[in-house]
Amino acid sequence: MAPNASTISTNLPHHWSFQLEGGTQGVGGDLRYGAFQRTSFRLGASFIPVTANNALSLPGFQSTNAINVNFYNIHLLADMVPFKGARGIRVVAGAAYLYKADGGLNVTPTGSYTYGSTTVTGTDIGNLDMNVSWKGIAPYLGLGLFRSFPSHLFNFNLDLGTYYMSQPKTHIIGTGLLSDNYQLEPQFNENLKEYRWLPVLQLNFNFKLK
């Protein structure tokens, strides 16, 4: 069913709505205000805590690993309708402050290694934490599909876009025999320096307040 196709409102100004949202940037909520005829603003927050086990492999290094990703943001977005006759298409621009935006890879050795006549186990070897942070302000540009405000009580729409985050900073902490892995930070930084796009594919559920 086309979303709310039969209950389209043509007047944006001074409408208020609240939306619950879920997508690639996590779950959250926005308060939307129709400031002008073809422009509305959204202020909201979203967060995503994700854990994935053994998503990466390090050939020759028997280990388990866990990836933890946490993106918490506060965002302010403007929805602009570029075509008067197509109110279901919005250009969305704005920015978010990523007050928590980090990824962590924890590597725990599991194998035993032979060093001469000495057997070294995972406990002796230690652990490795490889952390990445994108904390900071990230501009956003995207496209909104379907209308901003419901004509009646409820509608839903989509956001497609991307945040452009600050260049990530990495920090590697090793324990035991892995203590010197901080030396890998330059290489890790180099590998991740292009990882600045946070794509957003988000479904919004709008509830009209006014």
Next chain:
Amino acid sequence: MKKIFKKTTLPLASVVFMSLLVVMTVLMYACKKPTDGINILVDSQSLSPAPTMISFVNADSTSVNQPGDFAVSITGPGASLVQMVSGGTTFQVSHGILSLSLVKGTVPSLTNPVIFTVTAQVAGFAPFIQNVTITQDAPSLYVVKALDYTTSAAGTTLLKSSTALTGGTVSSALTLTTPTNTNMTENAKIAFTAGTQLQDGNKNAINAGTLTSNIVQLGVGNNALTEDFPGGLYAADALDQNGAAISGGVNFVPAGLLSISMTADGNTVKNFSKPVNVTVELNSNMNNFATGTALKVGDALPYWSQNDVTGQWKYEGNATVALDGSNKLSVVMPITHLSNWMCGWFWSATSTAGATFTACGSNLTVNLTTADANFKGGNYTVYLLSAYGNIVASKKGGDLHNGSSVTFKNVPNIPGQGKVAVYYKGKSVAVSSLFATCSTPTLNITVPTTATAFADPVNVKLNITGLCNGKQVSVLPSAPFQLYQQIAGTQAFQPVGVVNIVNGVASTQLENNAVYYLGTYYNKTYYQTGNFTITKAAITIPPLTGFNVVTAYDAGSNTLSFTGTIPVPCN
């Protein structure tokens, strides 16, 4: 509205949506995989505490005949705590280098030292013996001066002889006399009486027709008696005259030493059916360590024998100083077995019959300050001397640098006072004033810049990584690397020090325009760089034995950085 929605809005949205996806996909594929080039670094320092390099070099520094590859034995009370620095207990020397460490978890200390002996029998050389005492988790270096059976080093003399036997018996009285030379003015005579039967290690008669003898005599010239003394001056597991262990070991102040090796038709001679009198001439300029006065006829001089398989010394008795046929001071030691015999004084941590004096029960730490705080040089030796110059004890240090220190355990209660001398590159570079040995726990000595400084130094930093083939793992090696320097005007190189790599990192200082190379034996493989000339610019070092090094020079800090890789097996 529905019509507009379908024909205008949706196609445009679809186009933009697809474009966005394409852009995002391209962007994501442009990124590197997060683990690209990430090789997990594994430290090795804690797996090999107290790295100890034992460098075997010809006592004659000009000789091209150097000890090469051979197996060694590790014996003594701490033998079970010793491993090759890269693990394993197959003790093998490569290119004259033996890299040892203690096993993981061993914590040596002054009160709980790890004591062991390294021995080896190598054709063409007198038996190699080195006593090692480790009191801290720190790198250390021992240089074993190999006594060559082809040439004699300064301060030594060599006799090679071949004598006819009758059924393994010396048929008529025989005296073997070592020659003298400018650095060795005393000789030794080994006198067999007629009918002496040669025997093997089990005292079985050897039936042979020819006796081949290699006899090296060490004298006081060129400090040979202390520098080349087999095993070192401290014997932790020495035995008394009854064969019982002397608690705390003994420290020797040698007056003369003979390393005697004999074979009869290829069979090793270890015993004689009759005592063989060995007469050792003594340097007339020598002081009696016990009295502090000039050595004279009638003085008592203890004498000892050494087992060249275990390195263990045994107190055999006292000899009396007398004049020999050449009117020189000498002692006679009646021996019944081989191979090393030594006459000299000794002191002990505990009261032992024959000991000149006992120990204070306290330690002496000698802290060294280099006038040039950035100086980093080769190995050094600290001697503890009696007031009248006898060497009472010695400690070999690692690399000399600001903050180097050595500790003498159980210093002797020397009547009067003692002093300390620091030797670097074979020369005395600093001497303390006299001090009371029993009430001086620490001594601070400054080594002057003139004694250490290079004419034109270059700081050198090393980063060495062991690459595990086919694995995303690298080992940061912890091992001593021997540094060799080309002898000016020759093509020959000599070891000038050790660079201790700890978790892949080390720093040192080298001489501009001098030629060096580095080598080590690690993970059952000998690694050696090509020869390189130190310059104040990046240099090219030809790869050898898989040891690849690239360099970079930073003029601001006058630092030449070496970044090297070696292939290592990783299991």
